[in-house]
Amino acid sequence: MADDDLGLMAHLLRRAGFGASRQELEAYAQQGYDQVVEDLVEPERCPPLDEDILQRYFGGEGPEIRVGTWIYRMINSRRPLEEKMALFWHHVFATGYSKGEHALAMNNQIDMFRRVGMSDMREILLELSKDPAMIYWLDNNENRKGEPNENYGRELLELFSMGVGNYTEDDIKNCARAFTGWTFAQPVPLYPHGFYAPQFVFHAEDHDDGEKTFLGQTGPFNGDDIIDIIVAQPATAGFISRHLYNFFVADEPQVPSWNGSPPQDPAAIAILSHAYMESEGSMPHILRTLFSSDFFKAARFQKVKSPTELITGVLKLVGAYRTPTPGMPHYARAAKVMGQELLNPPTVEGWHTGPEWIDGGMLTERINFAVNEVGDATKPGIQTIIQRLQAEGDSLAPEHFVDKCLDLVGPLTVTESTRDYLVRFAQSGGDLVFDPNGSANGAANGASDSTDRVVLMLQLIVAAREYQFA
Amino acid sequence: MSANQKNPVLVIVQLSGGNDFMNTVVPYTAGIYYDSRPVVGLKEDEVLPIHDTLAWNPHCAALQAMYDEGDVAVVQGIGYPNSDRSHFRAMDIWHTCEPIEIGAEGWVGRVIRELDPRGQNVLTGVSVGKGLPRAMAVPGVPVTSFDNLDNYGLLTGIEDERQRTEALEIFKGMYNAGVGTGIVMEYLSQTGLNVIQGTDELKKAKAGYRSTVEYADNAIATSLRDVARVHLAGLGTRVFYTQHGGYDNHANEVPDHPRLLSDLTGAISAFFQDLRAHNASSEVTMLVFTEFGRRIRDNASGTDHGSGGGAFLIGDRVKGGLYAEYPSLDPARWVHGEDLEHMIDFRGIYGTVLEQWMGLDPTDIVGGQFEQIHPYQTTA
Numbered sequence: 001m002a003d004d005d006l007g008l009m010a011h012l013l014r015r016a017g018f019g020a021s022r023q024e025l026e027a028y029a030q031q032g033y034d035q036v037v038e039d040l041v042e043p044e045r046c047p048p049l050d051e052d053i054l055q056r057y058f059g060g061e062g063p064e065i066r067v068g069t070w071i072y073r074m075i076n077s078r079r080p081l082e083e084k085m086a087l088f089w090h091h092v093f094a095t096g097y098s099k100g101e102h103a104l105a106m107n108n109q110i111d112m113f114r115r116v117g118m119s120d121m122r123e124i125l126l127e128l129s130k131d132p133a134m135i136y137w138l139d140n141n142e143n144r145k146g147e148p149n150e151n152y153g154r155e156l157l158e159l160f161s162m163g164v165g166n167y168t169e170d171d172i173k174n175c176a177r178a179f180t181g182w183t184f185a186q187p188v189p190l191y192p193h194g195f196y197a198p199q200f201v202f203h204a205e206d207h208d209d210g211e212k213t214f215l216g217q218t219g220p221f222n223g224d225d226i227i228d229i230i231v232a233q234p235a236t237a238g239f240i241s242r243h244l245y246n247f248f249v250a251d252e253p254q255v256p257s258w259n260g261s262p263p264q265d266p267a268a269i270a271i272l273s274h275a276y277m278e279s280e281g282s283m284p285h286i287l288r289t290l291f292s293s294d295f296f297k298a299a300r301f302q303k304v305k306s307p308t309e310l311i312t313g314v315l316k317l318v319g320a321y322r323t324p325t326p327g328m329p330h331y332a333r334a335a336k337v338m339g340q341e342l343l344n345p346p347t348v349e350g351w352h353t354g355p356e357w358i359d360g361g362m363l364t365e366r367i368n369f370a371v372n373e374v375g376d377a378t379k380p381g382i383q384t385i386i387q388r389l390q391a392e393g394d395s396l397a398p399e400h401f402v403d404k405c406l407d408l409v410g411p412l413t414v415t416e417s418t419r420d421y422l423v424r425f426a427q428s429g430g431d432l433v434f435d436p437n438g439s440a441n442g443a444a445n446g447a448s449d450s451t452d453r454v455v456l457m458l459q460l461i462v463a464a465r466e467y468q469f470a
Numbered sequence: 471m472s473a474n475q476k477n478p479v480l481v482i483v484q485l486s487g488g489n490d491f492m493n494t495v496v497p498y499t500a501g502i503y504y505d506s507r508p509v510v511g512l513k514e515d516e517v518l519p520i521h522d523t524l525a526w527n528p529h530c531a532a533l534q535a536m537y538d539e540g541d542v543a544v545v546q547g548i549g550y551p552n553s554d555r556s557h558f559r560a561m562d563i564w565h566t567c568e569p570i571e572i573g574a575e576g577w578v579g580r581v582i583r584e585l586d587p588r589g590q591n592v593l594t595g596v597s598v599g600k601g602l603p604r605a606m607a608v609p610g611v612p613v614t615s616f617d618n619l620d621n622y623g624l625l626t627g628i629e630d631e632r633q634r635t636e637a638l639e640i641f642k643g644m645y646n647a648g649v650g651t652g653i654v655m656e657y658l659s660q661t662g663l664n665v666i667q668g669t670d671e672l673k674k675a676k677a678g679y680r681s682t683v684e685y686a687d688n689a690i691a692t693s694l695r696d697v698a699r700v701h702l703a704g705l706g707t708r709v710f711y712t713q714h715g716g717y718d719n720h721a722n723e724v725p726d727h728p729r730l731l732s733d734l735t736g737a738i739s740a741f742f743q744d745l746r747a748h749n750a751s752s753e754v755t756m757l758v759f760t761e762f763g764r765r766i767r768d769n770a771s772g773t774d775h776g777s778g779g780g781a782f783l784i785g786d787r788v789k790g791g792l793y794a795e796y797p798s799l800d801p802a803r804w805v806h807g808e809d810l811e812h813m814i815d816f817r818g819i820y821g822t823v824l825e826q827w828m829g830l831d832p833t834d835i836v837g838g839q840f841e842q843i844h845p846y847q848t849t850a
Contacts (some may be wrong), residue, residue, distance in 0.1 A: 098558030251654070304654065337601040344558070346604070347572040355654050360592060360665045361602045361615030363658070364624060372627035417647035425640045459628060460637055464644050465651075465658050 005029060007411040009036065011300045014470045015248050016040050016291060017080025018312035021319055022384050022408060037291045041284040043079035043118060057324030061195060063103045067335070067342040068328030070110065072321060074312045081287065086113040087308060088247050090342070093128055093160055094350035095137045097343045104195045105133040106343045121231045121240065121281030125161065129223055132184035132198035138348065141183040143176060145208040150176040155348055157230070165259045166235035167215060174212040178226045181207030231281050234273065240281070241272035248290060250302040251354030268295040301413060301469040304357050307338035309470055310366055314373045314462065317409065319381030338365045358468070370462035377451050385409075386454050395433045398426035405457050414466045425460060429453055476753040478827050481697055481710045482578065483690075484603065485734070485760035487557065487718030490727060490773055491780035492763065492810070495544060495796070498525040502799050510723045510768040524796060529732040532739035533782070540790035541742070543783040543845035545819055547797040549812025553762055553777030553805075557718065560761040565605035567817050567836045577820060578709055579608030580835045581828070585708050592668040593705045598693045598712040606711055612661070614668040619676060619696040623669045642666055675703035683744040690714040691737035698744045701754070708828075717760060723772035734758075738784060751786050755827050758782040759816070765808055766799075778810030781819060783845050787827075793843040815840045 009029045013020040017040070020028065028036050039045050058069040077083045090113060097106050109131050116127045128134055129152075135141050138152040153176030157167050167175075181203040188196040212221045215229055230236055242263055246252040249268065253261055263269045271293060272286055279285035290296055305313065311331050315321055321328065335342055339362045345351055374382060385408045389396065392404055402422045406412045414422075426432070434450050461467060493510060497503045498517045517525035518534050526534040536542050550569050554560045566573030582595035595613040597606055602615045616622035625641065628634040645666070648659030679699045685691040693712040700707055714734055719727050738756065745751035763779035778797045797803075797810035805811055818840030821832035826846050833839055 096558070098562075099556055101556065304658075339602075346562075347574070349572075352574075352609070355657055356609055358658055358661055359602070359607070360612055360661055360668065361597070363661050364615075364665050365601075367624055367662075368626055371625050375627045415647065415651060418644045421640050421643040424643075425636070428636065456628065456633060456637065459625065460640055460644075463625060463637075463641055465655060465662065468658060 005033070007300070007413070008033060008297060010410055011297070012036065012040075012291060013080065014309070014313065015084075015296075015303075016287075017084055018074045018309065019316035021316055021381055022388070024316075034292070037288060040081040040291065041118070041288045043082035046078040048079065049073060049077055053324060057326075058328065061103055063097050063106065063343050064329040064332040066103050066107045067332035068330070070342060071308070071312060071315075071331045071335075072324070072328050074308070075315050075321060082114060082118055085117040085283065085287075086110055088244070089113040089117050089124070090345075091247060091350045091353075092243055093134065094345035094348055095131075095133050096345055096347075100133060100136045102133065102136075102195060102198070103343070105136070105198055108197055109133040110343070118283045118287075120279075120283060121161075121236065121276075122227055124283075125156070125227045125231065126224060128160065129156070129179065129182060129227065130200040132200060135182065135184050135200070136198075140179055143180050143182070144206040145177075145180045148173070148176045148180055148208070152176070153179055159255070159348060161230045161239065162233060162235040163239040163258055166233070166239075171214055174214045174221070175226055177208045177210070177212055178214070178221045179223045181205070182223055234277065237273040237276035237281070238269060241269050241276060241286070244272060244286065244290060245269060246353070248287075249296055249299045251304060254352050254354075254356070255349060265295055268293065271295075301466065303470045304354050305468060305470045306351070306353060306357060307335045307340035307362075307366070308342065310338070310468070311335055311369065313470075314370050317381050317462075318373050318376065318379040319384070320373070320379055322380075334365070334369055338362050338369070363468075366468065367463050370467065371459045374458045374462055375455060377455050382455065382458070385458065386451060389432070389454060390434050395431045397431055398423050398429075401426050401432045401457065405454070405461055409458065409461050409467075412461065412466060414464060418464050418466060422457070422460060422464075426457065477706075477708060478829065479701065479708055479710070479754045480581075480823060480828060481701075481754060481756040482605075482712070483694075483734075483738075483756060483758045484561075484605075484711070484713040485717050485730075485758065486561070486713050486715040487760075488560075488762045488764055488775055489717045489730075489760035489779065490719060490723065490764040491546075491760075491778065492766065493723070493727060493773075494527050494530065494731065495520070495546070495780055496525050496527060497523055497796065497799055499523050500799050502801070506767040507773075508768065509770050510727075510773060520792070524792070527728070527731055529728040530735045532732075533735040533784075536739060536742065536784065537790055541784055541786060541788055542790050543788050543843070544792050545781040545783065545814065545843065546792060546794045547778045547811060547813030548759070548781045548794070548816050548819055549762070549777050549779060550815050550817070551812070553809070553812060555762065555775040555777075557761060557775070562604060564759065564761055564816060565603060567820070575608045576603070576605040577835055578603075578605040578711060579611045579613070581709055581824065581830065582606070582613060583608060583611050584830050584835065585828075591706045592664045593671055593700070593707045595709045596697075596700055596707045596711070598696045598710065603711055603713065612664050614665075614672070616672070616696075618692065619672060619699060622672060624665060638666070671703075671705050672700065675699045675705065678703055681744050681747065683740055683747060685740045685744075686733065686736050688733045688737070690733050691740060694737045694741040695744070698741055701745070702748050702750055719764070719772040720769070720774055721771040723768070742784070746786075755783060755785040755788065755823060757819070757823055758784065759819075763810055766804060766810060767808060776809045777805060778812050781816070783819075783823065787847050788845055789847050791845075793845060814843070818842050 006029050074083050112127050116123050138155055139149045140152040143149040154172045158164050184198040185201045186198045209220050275286045275289040496512050496517050498514050504511050516528050519525040563569045565576050567577045586594040589612045592612045593614050597615040600617050606613050625634055625637050628637055645659045645662040648656040685695045697710045716730055759781040760779050763776050764773035765776040794814040817836040820836045821840055822842040824830045824832035
């Protein structure tokens with residue numbers, strides 16, 4: 001397979017997954033792009049992770065443990081898009097641990113995203129509306145006949161499906177009325193039993209079954225009727241398409257400004273919206289359309305990596321934590337200091353993304369994280385890179401050294417100026433000469449000069465601006 | 471404040487988890503205090519009396535000494551209407567000044583924008599601690615954040631100092647070539663260069679610092695020593711932010727809370743001694759706050775989340791004493807039948823510091839006008 005195809009495959013796996021090790025990338029490339037897209041959008045073709053093993057190695061209550069386990073799933077799932085879509089819905093249906101402080105309920109919500117996140121919009125919104133963590137987060141447990149609480153009804157329309165400007169205040173009121181009585185039960189009390197999963201329940205006595213007019217239709221609507229109407233709206237198709245574009249293709253402005261500013265690529269949104277409408281919001285169909293499109297293939301390095309993408313990409317690169325090993329909560333904390341505390345987005349609007357992932361403190365954390373992780377030459381991914389470099393010859397000229405490292409880290413495309421500086425750095429050490437006594441084992445056999453130089457080069461590459469982009 | 475010759479500086483210390491105000495400034499002669507707190511209550515003969523109804527926790531001795539010198543204003547019963555008992559939400563409210571809507575901009579970030587509208591000094595606002603607090607986060611406002619001055623910097627994973635210096639030179643070169651690479655890449659490049667500039671400046675703080683003041687070996691002392699080092703280097707920092715965690719004493723309050731208070735008050739005392747020894751204390755006000763107080767009754771091991779907390783303003787120019795009113799201990803006035811009332815809105819205390827110390831109009835920063843106190847000496 002041509003080098004360029006490897007670059008395209010790496011692009012696909014950065015977006016539709018969490019990056020890939022070199023071996024994974026080459027195996028994917030063997031299958032060919034279209035075949036890989038099929039496997040991604042039909043996740044049941046590949047085996048799931050063994051839940052028993054996850055349970056045995058990563059049991060525990062707190063949010064950091066749960067997030068750590070999630071990060072483990074991200075880098076090890078054979079169904080990377082299923083996991084990426086769970087993260088996508090977590091961005092869109094942003095629910096925070098902060099209010100309920102119930103890590104199990106949050107964890108169950110992410111499980112639900114994993115389970116139905118690649119079905120269709122109707123199923124997804126229905127499950128969302130029955131999710132106890134969401135119900136509590138947006139007060140639908142306070143939403144009763146005669147005294148409606150509009151919080152969930154409003155956000156369902158504004159943030160979760162249609163976007164502002166596509167419905168009236170009366171629609172919100174009637175939407176909220178339709179979800180009265182949709183609440184949850186906590187069958188086992190917290191004290192002294194600890195955290196047990198809350199369950200969705202429908203309280204008919206709290207439900208307002210009167211006539212409601214919603215988006216021009218009238219009837220004694222219940223919540224599922226409302227969802228039927230929502231998912232058939234072109235506004236929903238457009239809004240979800242723009243979310244998918246923003247998450248998978250290229251950074252859009254922050255969501256609150258979408259009503260006022262048109263998408264950067266209206267044609268792409270039209271293609272995705274069309275795929276939505278013709279499939280009644282079927283995610284595999286829309287995602288297949290997206291990943292097969294020219295606008296996707298042309299969008300390499302057009303997005304600032306989220307902290308989660310940066311961390312998982314680095315872990316894939318160095319080949320760490322490919323079997324259950326203690327220490328995953330460290331990565332939950334790493335994401336938090338970079339500004340993305342998973343399971344605890346700052347508000348119901350979710351994280352501000354794109355350039356807003358970057359400020360001085362967060363950029364420092366991102367760069368130092370990557371530099372630290374690739375600094376360990378004993379890690380299998382770094383060993384692979386050293387071996388591949390050595391396979392190029394016993395002695396590599398500076399430009400060859402730099403270009404091969406850029407290839408093995410991505411393939412990563414950098415500006416000419418970045419490459420010039422990397423070459424300058426390589427030149428200061430002269431040709432890269434491998435120790436004939438087999439320094440491929442690197443630090444395991446005592447650090448050799450060539451190993452040191454490779455590691456330093458990799459550290460500078462992951463510190464470069466270009467590495468911050470997906 | 472116009473009386474200030476040097477630019478006024480604000481040091482904010484956040485006590486995370488909800489400090490137990492009733493066990494910090496103790497109503498030591500009230501029977502109901504002892505009735506409500508059979509386990510965590512402090513004994514009448516161990517506290518350090520302020521007057522005939524209130525006393526310092528004995529582990530606040532270092533702060534008591536500063537109080538006796540007239541340098542500590544105690545803000546009693548600070549809070550806001552319908553206090554939220556979630557740590558995260560409550561802290562968010564303190565950070566954004568938005569008790570109803572969920573706010574996006576931090577109040578300290580807005581202060582930094584006022585002080586340095588064009589973001590010319592990346593050290594105008596400095597956070598010492600892991601991660602940037604929400605209070606300082608405003609898109610487009612550069613702030614510098616480090617956990618520990620001694621190991622702060624870029625590419626710290628490169629251990630060999632010579633190699634690291636060489637790598638940093640390459641890094642600067644790579645980030646310098648921002649023009650013409652697109653708006654996001656240019657922004658990212660500028661941010662990277664700001665970090666380098668901030669790091670270079672902060673090196674001066676490390677190199678130039680000499681002090682005879684000994685700080686204790688604990689987290690808050692280390693953080694406040696870092697604040698002192700940066701302040702004494704004269705790098706133009708106007709707002710510092712640091713945090714002291716561990717105050718969520720639902721359980722084991724009796725052993726844990728005293729240690730926190732003695733670490734905290736010892737560190738504050740050392741910090742001001744250090745500044746005074748360098749003739750650099752008169753321009754500094756310290757604001758110590760926490761997201762909420764704790765429940766009046768104990769739970770037989772600790773105390774649960776409550777409201778009606780306390781804050782301190784500390785500094786040479788502060789007119790020491792008790793401000794606002796201690797919340798009523800009359801059960802008829804307990805909020806939800808179990809919480810202290812709040813007596814003054816925290817946004818009024820932010821406003822006090824901003825208007826009377828920093829010389830800023832607080833209205834837009836804290837989202838309105840709130841009752842202020844008058845804790846500053848009117849003449850220098």
